[in-house]
Amino acid sequence: MNDNPMKLVVVGAGGRMGQTLIRVIQETDGAMLHAAIEREGSPFIGKDAGELAGVGTIGVPVTADPLQAFVDAEGVLDFTSPAATVEFAGLAAQARIVHVIGTTGCSLSDDQKIEAASRHACIIKSGNMSLGVNLLGVLVEQAARALPAENWDIEVLEMHHKHKVDAPSGTALLLGDAAARGRGIELQANAVKVRDGHTGARPAGTIGFATLRGGSVVGDHSVILAGEGELVTLSHSARDRSIFARGAVAAALWGRGQKPGLYDMLDVLGLSH
Numbered sequence: 015m016n017d018n019p020m021k022l023v024v025v026g027a028g029g030r031m032g033q034t035l036i037r038v039i040q041e042t043d044g045a046m047l048h049a050a051i052e053r054e055g056s057p058f059i060g061k062d063a064g065e066l067a068g069v070g071t072i073g074v075p076v077t078a079d080p081l082q083a084f085v086d087a088e089g090v091l092d093f094t095s096p097a098a099t100v101e102f103a104g105l106a107a108q109a110r111i112v113h114v115i116g117t118t119g120c121s122l123s124d125d126q127k128i129e130a131a132s133r134h135a136c137i138i139k140s141g142n143m144s145l146g147v148n149l150l151g152v153l154v155e156q157a158a159r160a161l162p163a164e165n166w167d168i169e170v171l172e173m174h175h176k177h178k179v180d181a182p183s184g185t186a187l188l189l190g191d192a193a194a195r196g197r198g199i200e201l202q203a204n205a206v207k208v209r210d211g212h213t214g215a216r217p218a219g220t221i222g223f224a225t226l227r228g229g230s231v232v233g234d235h236s237v238i239l240a241g242e243g244e245l246v247t248l249s250h251s252a253r254d255r256s257i258f259a260r261g262a263v264a265a266a267l268w269g270r271g272q273k274p275g276l277y278d279m280l281d282v283l284g285l286s287h
């Protein structure tokens with residue numbers, strides 16, 4: 015048991031989630047901001063991380079040197095891009111520190127590299143770090159198990175702000191995966207992510223995805239189970255990015271005592287399947 019506050023590095027410190035993470039770390043007993051990282055050439059380099067996040071001066075300047083930052087740190091919170099996350103996974107593994115990954119849109123090859131890094135350090139990766147969405151995933155799995163695939167079609171609908179660059183969202187895929195698990199099938203082989211033109215009738219047993227983008231929506235997700243003459247809809251609406259940041263900080267604190275390996279938020283929250 016370590017009573018000292020956990021020393022955390024925020025990478026992508028100037029981003030929407032980076033700034034939220036800095037604010038949440040400042041509010042969390044048992045966690046402290048050790049370093050804040052942005053890419054080389056970023057206009058945020060040299061700025062105080064607290065000022066950047068709107069919580070006043072905290073004496074931690076933003077730098078572009080993750081290697082140096084990781085040396086004395088205990089964990090890294092990473093909501094950046096797939097390429098950056100793969101690089102940070104290698105560095106965090108070398109430093110043997112906890113790596114919390116919220117980045118979405120990773121390819122199969124990115125995920126294989128992240129899994130390789132998890133042989134040396136504890137990695138917690140999830141398409142959504144909030145308690146509400148992870149509970150929703152458990153409910154979706156139960157509903158998909160209970161409702162027969164011959165008569166019940168599953169569609170995952172999501173909406174996010176206009177700046178989001180990946181689709182379907184990491185959360186939509188997490189929920190699709192939960193539905194597939196409930197049905198005892200592989201999501202990859204049964205997902206329909208695009209429909210356009212004369213598509214033909216809906217193949218039974220598939221899991222469909224629909225993506226909306228616009229405005230400043232933080233993240234809305236619905237899983238619709240459509241039967242003959244009735245619909246069951248399970249939904250989550252994120253109103254504030256701090257729900258993801260609080261989950262990420264909780265994951266880092268949980269990871270402090272764990273063996274190397276690849277974990278998700280269900281492990282952190284004790285909702286594991």
Ligand SMILES: NC(=O)C1=CN([C@@H]2O[C@H](COP(=O)(O)OP(=O)(O)OC[C@H]3O[C@@H](n4cnc5c(N)ncnc54)[C@H](OP(=O)(O)O)[C@@H]3O)[C@@H](O)[C@H]2O)C=CC1
Binds near residue numbers: 028051052093140143
């Ligand atoms: N799992 C979850 O619960 C959640 C996941 N996300 C995911 O987190 C990711 C980030 O989202 P968001 O904060 O909205 O995006 P932003 O674009 O606002 O932030 C990303 C930040 O990372 C920086 N960055 C990119 N590459 C590097 C690098 N090599 N070194 C240092 N910094 C880097 C970017 O800098 P620059 O602008 O210069 O490229 C930017 O400041 C997305 O994948 C999103 O889907 C978001 C919310 C919740």
Ligand SMILES: O=C(O)C1=N[C@H](C(=O)O)C[C@H](O)C1
Binds near residue numbers: 174182185233
């Ligand atoms: O990019 C975002 O903003 C979000 N990304 C995550 C996702 O892809 O699901 C989580 C959240 O919905 C916000």
